[in-house]
Amino acid sequence: LPMAFRDVNARRHIGLQQLSALALAGRTLLGPMKSCKFIVDESTNQSTLICSAVRLIESLDLTSAAGQLLNETIQAQNREFRTGMSTLLFLIGAWSNAVLECLQQNVPVSAIVSVMSEGLNSCCERVQCLQISIHDVNKELCSSSVRPNALKSKTCQIGCDSLLNPHIFLYVQKDISAPEEVIPVNPCSHQEDCSNFNKRPLSSLASFGSIASLVKPVGDRSTSWISGSGVIASSCNKQKLTHSRYFSTSRKCHFSSQQGSFRGYLSGPSADPCECYGFGHLAMALSHGNQTSVKLLQSIVAYQRERAECSGSSQFNIAGIVTCCLLGLPESYSCVTPGFVTLVSPEQTTVIKYFEDKPLRILLMDGDLTEQYRHLGFNRPRNVRTILEHPSLPEGRADLWLSSTLDILISFEVNLVLVKGNVCENLMERCIANSILVIGSVTRDVLCAFGEVTSAQPVTYLTQLNTSCVGSGAQVGLWKACDGRAMDLGELVPVRIEVRGIPLLTAVLTTTVASKMQLIEDQFWTLAYRLHHALHDKKVFLGGGAVELLCLSHIQMLAKQPLQPSNKNAVREFHNPGLAASATEYTSVVLQALASGWKQYLSVVMCNTAEVASELEACTSVDHHLKKAAECGSPSAYILKAFRRGDLLRGGSSPFADHGEGLKVYDNVTAKTEAWRRALDLVLLVLQTDAEIITGPKRNQLVNSHVSSEFMFL
Amino acid sequence: MSRLEAKKPPLFISEPLTKDTVSQSLTLLNKILKSCYGPAGRLKQLHNGVGGYVCTTSQSSAIFSRLSVSHPVLRVLTASIQNHISRFSDCGLFTAILCCSMIENFKSLNIATCTVVKISKHLLSLCMDYLKSEACGCRVSVDFSSLETLLCLVRSVLRSKPACMLNKPEVDHLTVLILKAFLFTVPCHVETNAVLGKCVIVPVKGRRVVDSTVLPGLLIETPEIQLAKPLTVKRSCSNMIKMALFCVSMSGDLFSAEEGTITVHHGISLEKSELNHLLNVGKQLVNDEVGLVVCQKVIHPTLKQYLEENNIMAVDRAGLSLMEPLSRMTGSKPIASVHLLSPSCYGSLKDVRIQSFASKCFMHLIPNDAVVCSLILCNRNETAWDELKHACETAEHVLQLTIKEPLALLGGGCTETHLASYIRHKSCSLPTSGFKDLDCSRTQYQLVADGFCRSLESVACSLNHDDGEILTDMVYGHCWFVTSGFSSVSNWSDLVSKCGCGINGNTENLNWRLLQGQFGSAIIQGCPKESSGKVADFLTLDCFAAKCSGLQVALETASLILDLSYVIEDQN
Numbered sequence A: 001l002p003m004a005f006r007d008v009n010a011r012r013h014i015g016l017q018q019l020s021a022l023a024l025a026g027r028t029l030l031g032p033m034k035s036c037k038f039i040v041d042e043s044t045n046q047s048t049l050i051c052s053a054v055r056l057i058e059s060l061d062l063t064s065a066a067g068q069l070l071n072e073t074i075q076a077q078n079r080e081f082r083t084g085m086s087t088l089l090f091l092i093g094a095w096s097n098a099v100l101e102c103l104q105q106n107v108p109v110s111a112i113v114s115v116m117s118e119g120l121n122s123c124c125e126r127v128q129c130l131q132i133s134i135h136d137v138n139k140e141l142c143s144s145s146v147r148p149n150a151l152k153s154k155t156c157q158i159g160c161d162s163l164l165n166p167h168i169f170l171y172v173q174k175d176i177s178a179p180e181e182v183i184p185v186n187p188c189s190h191q192e193d194c195s196n197f198n199k200r201p202l203s204s205l206a207s208f209g210s211i212a213s214l215v216k217p218v219g220d221r222s223t224s225w226i227s228g229s230g231v232i233a234s235s236c237n238k239q240k241l242t243h244s245r246y247f248s249t250s251r252k253c254h255f256s257s258q259q260g261s262f263r264g265y266l267s268g269p270s271a272d273p274c275e276c277y278g279f280g281h282l283a284m285a286l287s288h289g290n291q292t293s294v295k296l297l298q299s300i301v302a303y304q305r306e307r308a309e310c311s312g313s314s315q316f317n318i319a320g321i322v323t324c325c326l327l328g329l330p331e332s333y334s335c336v337t338p339g340f341v342t343l344v345s346p347e348q349t350t351v352i353k354y355f356e357d358k359p360l361r362i363l364l365m366d367g368d369l370t371e372q373y374r375h376l377g378f379n380r381p382r383n384v385r386t387i388l389e390h391p392s393l394p395e396g397r398a399d400l401w402l403s404s405t406l407d408i409l410i411s412f413e414v415n416l417v418l419v420k421g422n423v424c425e426n427l428m429e430r431c432i433a434n435s436i437l438v439i440g441s442v443t444r445d446v447l448c449a450f451g452e453v454t455s456a457q458p459v460t461y462l463t464q465l466n467t468s469c470v471g472s473g474a475q476v477g478l479w480k481a482c483d484g485r486a487m488d489l490g491e492l493v494p495v496r497i498e499v500r501g502i503p504l505l506t507a508v509l510t511t512t513v514a515s516k517m518q519l520i521e522d523q524f525w526t527l528a529y530r531l532h533h534a535l536h537d538k539k540v541f542l543g544g545g546a547v548e549l550l551c552l553s554h555i556q557m558l559a560k561q562p563l564q565p566s567n568k569n570a571v572r573e574f575h576n577p578g579l580a581a582s583a584t585e586y587t588s589v590v591l592q593a594l595a596s597g598w599k600q601y602l603s604v605v606m607c608n609t610a611e612v613a614s615e616l617e618a619c620t621s622v623d624h625h626l627k628k629a630a631e632c633g634s635p636s637a638y639i640l641k642a643f644r645r646g647d648l649l650r651g652g653s654s655p656f657a658d659h660g661e662g663l664k665v666y667d668n669v670t671a672k673t674e675a676w677r678r679a680l681d682l683v684l685l686v687l688q689t690d691a692e693i694i695t696g697p698k699r700n701q702l703v704n705s706h707v708s709s710e711f712m713f714l
Numbered sequence B: 001m002s003r004l005e006a007k008k009p010p011l012f013i014s015e016p017l018t019k020d021t022v023s024q025s026l027t028l029l030n031k032i033l034k035s036c037y038g039p040a041g042r043l044k045q046l047h048n049g050v051g052g053y054v055c056t057t058s059q060s061s062a063i064f065s066r067l068s069v070s071h072p073v074l075r076v077l078t079a080s081i082q083n084h085i086s087r088f089s090d091c092g093l094f095t096a097i098l099c100c101s102m103i104e105n106f107k108s109l110n111i112a113t114c115t116v117v118k119i120s121k122h123l124l125s126l127c128m129d130y131l132k133s134e135a136c137g138c139r140v141s142v143d144f145s146s147l148e149t150l151l152c153l154v155r156s157v158l159r160s161k162p163a164c165m166l167n168k169p170e171v172d173h174l175t176v177l178i179l180k181a182f183l184f185t186v187p188c189h190v191e192t193n194a195v196l197g198k199c200v201i202v203p204v205k206g207r208r209v210v211d212s213t214v215l216p217g218l219l220i221e222t223p224e225i226q227l228a229k230p231l232t233v234k235r236s237c238s239n240m241i242k243m244a245l246f247c248v249s250m251s252g253d254l255f256s257a258e259e260g261t262i263t264v265h266h267g268i269s270l271e272k273s274e275l276n277h278l279l280n281v282g283k284q285l286v287n288d289e290v291g292l293v294v295c296q297k298v299i300h301p302t303l304k305q306y307l308e309e310n311n312i313m314a315v316d317r318a319g320l321s322l323m324e325p326l327s328r329m330t331g332s333k334p335i336a337s338v339h340l341l342s343p344s345c346y347g348s349l350k351d352v353r354i355q356s357f358a359s360k361c362f363m364h365l366i367p368n369d370a371v372v373c374s375l376i377l378c379n380r381n382e383t384a385w386d387e388l389k390h391a392c393e394t395a396e397h398v399l400q401l402t403i404k405e406p407l408a409l410l411g412g413g414c415t416e417t418h419l420a421s422y423i424r425h426k427s428c429s430l431p432t433s434g435f436k437d438l439d440c441s442r443t444q445y446q447l448v449a450d451g452f453c454r455s456l457e458s459v460a461c462s463l464n465h466d467d468g469e470i471l472t473d474m475v476y477g478h479c480w481f482v483t484s485g486f487s488s489v490s491n492w493s494d495l496v497s498k499c500g501c502g503i504n505g506n507t508e509n510l511n512w513r514l515l516q517g518q519f520g521s522a523i524i525q526g527c528p529k530e531s532s533g534k535v536a537d538f539l540t541l542d543c544f545a546a547k548c549s550g551l552q553v554a555l556e557t558a559s560l561i562l563d564l565s566y567v568i569e570d571q572n
Helices: A014-024 A053-058 A065-081 A085-104 A109-130 A134-144 A148-161 A166-176 A187-199 A251-263 A280-287 A291-311 A346-355 A397-411 A425-433 A444-454 A514-537 A546-560 A565-574 A577-608 A615-632 A635-645 A669-687 A698-704 B020-036 B060-066 B072-088 B092-107 B113-132 B148-159 B168-184 B270-287 B301-309 B320-330 B382-404 B414-428 B432-438 B442-461 B544-563
Strands: A003-007 A037-040 A047-050 A131-133 A211-215 A225-229 A321-327 A335-338 A340-344 A360-365 A384-387 A416-419 A437-439 A471-478 A493-499 A505-511 A539-542 A666-668 A689-695 B011-014 B043-047 B055-057 B139-141 B198-205 B213-216 B218-221 B241-246 B262-265 B292-295 B313-315 B347-349 B351-357 B360-366 B372-379 B407-410 B469-473 B479-482 B512-514 B541-543 B566-569
Touching: A014 A065, A014 A085, A014 A669, A037 A053, A047 A053, A047 A514, A053 A065, A053 A085, A053 A514, A065 A085, A065 A669, A065 B043, A065 B382, A085 A109, A085 A577, A085 A669, A109 A131, A109 A539, A109 A546, A109 A577, A109 A635, A109 A669, A109 B168, A131 A134, A134 A280, A134 A514, A134 A539, A280 A291, A280 A514, A280 A539, A280 A666, A291 A335, A291 A505, A291 A514, A321 A340, A321 A514, A340 A346, A340 A437, A340 A444, A340 A505, A346 A425, A346 A437, A346 A471, A346 A493, A360 A444, A397 A425, A416 A444, A425 A437, A444 A471, A444 A493, A505 A514, A514 A539, A514 A666, A514 A669, A539 A546, A539 A635, A539 A669, A546 A577, A546 A615, A546 A635, A577 A615, A615 A635, A666 A669, A669 A689, A669 B382, A689 A698, A689 B020, A689 B060, B020 B043, B020 B060, B020 B072, B020 B092, B043 B060, B055 B060, B055 B382, B060 B072, B060 B092, B060 B382, B072 B092, B072 B544, B072 B566, B092 B113, B092 B442, B092 B544, B113 B414, B113 B432, B113 B442, B113 B544, B148 B168, B148 B382, B148 B407, B148 B541, B168 B198, B168 B213, B168 B372, B168 B382, B198 B218, B198 B320, B198 B382, B218 B320, B218 B372, B241 B320, B270 B301, B301 B313, B320 B347, B320 B360, B320 B372, B372 B382, B382 B541, B382 B544, B407 B414, B407 B544, B414 B442, B414 B469, B414 B479, B432 B442, B442 B469, B541 B544
Parallel strands: A321 A505, A360 A416, A384 B262, A416 A437, A689 B043, B198 B372, B241 B292, B292 B313
Antiparallel strands: A003 A689, A037 A047, A131 A539, A211 A225, A335 A505, A340 A493, A360 A471, A471 A493, A539 A666, B011 B566, B043 B055, B139 B407, B213 B372, B218 B360, B241 B347, B351 B360, B407 B541, B469 B479, B469 B512
């Protein structure tokens, strides 16, 4: 009897309950203000800080089938986009709960599946009107930011540091009071601005700039309209953080570092941020508050733009970025360095010092540099015996390989060897003695970048070497931090390898807290990929909850007219014709379930950002927006307007509501809609599952275990 | 010291079907399979229970390949279903459910097995004759000059696999792609015996389904190729690319002598001599003006470097599955030894390009006339992709079977109910001489026929999973679904809109009756008519050949199992 079989589908679906329980752990990871979690390994007592759904899922026990599928889904989103995993995890939980409720109300499974799937499809089409092309966004961001970066970051700073840095504050005030452009605005929206403005308690410190922009809502019915919104007002009491300041990775804890990098290494390329064809502002708008990464990315963008102008290559190339993590330096030392920065052993520093400022001949190897190494697919013969006829040879075989290898390197005058895999320890020593720098574990992308500019061709064996394989023009030096000091971090030394014109940048990430290293690296890559995907999509969504809000209002509309002919047809065509009646009958219940996912999403984001005191208050605020959107007639126009004003997702009723931080937030289009789709797919996949079939050895354990009554055996 | 153990006597089980464990297992298996059936079928998670890969599926091929049953009776059943699946890909669940239902229905009849078998074989032949006759009311002929019926066939296959997680636009997109891929494989110039080409599925997991696409020719994944490098291929005089295809490893390792040892003098390197030999092969390839070398396995980096220095593109690790289509497409004969290189082995190609798709990089080999194509298949996650791959293969197979026999059967349960109606009608009108031939009484005949029809109808009933009602009409014998909660309503015509296959609308009074629970009541059935409705855009259609075979396999397997009187198990 080799198969066990378990019925999972009761009214209380086990799989969905598992999903909802697992997803609950990720609630605080949602939104721009995340709370991190400490993951403690009980066996080693080591702890790491995690701040993303991927890392959370990696550290959870997921042996159940639903858990496995959840893991697979999150990993797939991570591989594809590197962003949207927290949204995905959250919606999986929210929709699982909503579907469970539908089951409680006796809604047939096929109706849930078809209506939810159609509903999501319809929403994804509807929210297309909140997409803005990259070109328009850039134009808008650059034109609207009057002294954009300086202003933004400093207005932020007032909120936190004004008491500490009065002089900075004064500086800002002066800065802002410089004459602003005044742009005529649409009278109605102008009025609204004024009324809003009057309602607010004006602190004497607040200053505002009227920002106008031309908005073309894509695919929307309303014609282009001009909004004069985005009043920049900064007041001292705007930050209402309830999170521990140690654990929050939001703006607050990054200010010192940001300031540092401003003055330091970075200030070069990114100091004049407004010639922004390089997407620096876009990076800021996509960052959702992660300042260190923004700075790094902005300077990467600036470097790559410079290069692109010379060579005409693409403007943002994510393959040309590597990271190097330095533990032991304060976070303010994070910076971007052209070329390749990596860590080497202290013994090699002598070679590096010897090489300083000399052009080097470089060799690239795409395997290991050891005697035993053979290319992949080579099968070592097992049955060959070597016999020695003259037993008086002085040298051993290993030495023979070492010296011949070294001979080859010396005869081709190679100074620098970059190896994809491992390097033989003995060879490394001999190379140091002969002033050859050998660096192992170099990724393929880095090898390719060096190959491209030095015309070196990667080889697998040194015997393949001929003169055309060796490149030239590489330079090596110790990596120096922004204050010009060479770093000595004890065991390993950062070294920088560069070639003129190399399309490679290293983001050097520093921190003194070991458990934060991974987190910082993750955050950097998340932002880098957000920019990459935004440019790839050629469009972005309005952020800050605008898209979710429109989905909600769209569903409200669909639910009110469940028997609308077009809607009915859509359901009928898709599903079994006979089942269409059932689908329409339950439409509004199921649509509400779909909507509840986004509603919870919005309210949890608001709770996490501490804009509201409770989830109830958040829900009220969302309802308030929905009502106003419905009254407005064109929900998308209302949402667009609210977005311009920057008062989406800020507890409208809160007296401290800070309208118009001036920071516009955008989201990735594909990553977001794909996260929705993946979340719903998983929930529906689990929903439609009615049985687990367990095969293999585990089944025999089940026969004898105490849970055997839950199973049937074939 | 060796110990001898006495042999255990074989286990002898008589009348296996009367045993509780067997009938329970059969019922359970039937329940599992029924719950999987159709577009609204429930899915099964197949896994090892300790955190391994979870396969979520409702397809018979996936379930039967992983399911291991121990009882000989069940093994007979699964073996014959798997055999059917390997030949036809489609209608596996239909066959299995029909077979289980027949066993259950016939077992409870209390009629001698041989009589049941004889009568049911007669009924099967009635069915088969009807299905093959022009008068058959549940089949449509497939017109290859228009796409509509073909699209319906493919769409029906895709829609019946809910674990693929496709929405309507995605189903439409893939339906067109699969048909396009199939049309690529049909040769343009038909000689006496035309052979269909091949569609190779290239996996791209993690992407949206709508990113899937079809390309003529073959794709070989090549991670090392840099996009920046311009592609230079040496072409022969007729502007074609000469190609050599190796199915032997060129990695430079030694021939794998299985036993014994080779003794070598110190200072002699077998590796080096092997590499030198490979380089000689390379030299000959250069002399023969070959432009592209494809190797199933690995090419030694040194040889690769040599070839590339001589402007020959070298692609390795093409994999076994590509060899047959590669050889077919280019006309090259796979070279099985590096010691014998005959110029007649070379093939030719029209063009070679680099295609990058998602994060993968492919070498795209474009032939002169494409009977081979690649379907780049995307789906968001692993388990849904696997399911989709099976579904696409099934759809391709269905099209291949249909081009041989351009007929299709109405799906959505309509063929089953229609056949049942036909058999009910026929069984009333069998002349007395027929009973004599079958060696049975009229009552026996009626009972078996009723069991046969109920088995067919129970397959149609399995399409419904949300406890609603299933009806059949007395005019066309089609199958109609009604949602739950309305069973008290007397007038069915208010609740139904279209029959299961979609060919009949609720336009006239069709005199519906409930399919389930009509035991005992004799149904007087007229001969079901052929539907007057024209072949609409959204018909559910099934593969004719697969369903006919399924019907036969189900009945023959059921007869075999019913006829089992002893199981003798060797316990050693």
